[in-house]
Amino acid sequence: MSKEKLKLLAKDLTKEYPRSPRETLGGYVLAARCIDKCRAVLNETQGEYHYACPLDQRWLKFAEINPEELKAFVATGATDDEIANWVQQHAKKRSRTEIVQWNNKERDTRLSDLPPETQEYMEDYVQKYVPRNRPVYHWFDVFDLEEERI
Structure with a gap:
């Protein structure tokens, strides 16, 4: 694990908020927020936030991504672009239309x-x-x- 890289990327969620659930990463809503919480948990700066909470689970289940495998990758100090590439390789293969429809459904919930x-x-x-x-x-x-x- 690259603690130094991770520390540079991790938000201190005791002092600032994770990204909006509307913000996308790798084409998915909820993903950027999930990654902010994951990094903070790994950096022990999560405050009251939880990684793989019910909100995160909506994306993790749709993408069929194992939260522990994702966490292990994030722990390497991966950037958002590297995580987006990892997600594209490990998520269930879906068409862009399916992902956009799911994003819109989540935004409209x-x-x-x-x-x-x-x-x-x-x-x-x-x-x-x-x-x-x-x-x-x-x-x-x-x-x-x-x-x-x-």
Whole structure:
């Protein structure tokens, strides 16, 4: 593991936010945020964030990527471009159209579209972390509102 390279790339999630779930890496939404959390976990600067959480799992399951194999690759100090190439080699082979459709479905997911247990969790989470009087239209809005991107 290249600790020095990793340290340069890892965000300190105790002081800054991971990228928006809308931001893409390797063509997938959620992936860039997942990688930010993975690097921070490896660098022990994750704060309250968790790698391979239910949000990350949506992408990992769609791409059929093993989270531990990805983590091992990220631990080498791989750049975003190197990770994108690794993802393209290890993800389930899908057409660009399938990936774009999945990305759009994720971007459009409303809280009411989530599994019941996630809806229940988000009910309290939104009240606690999303600024008052800010409507939540889509699941990704929760993170972007909380992390002051919108």
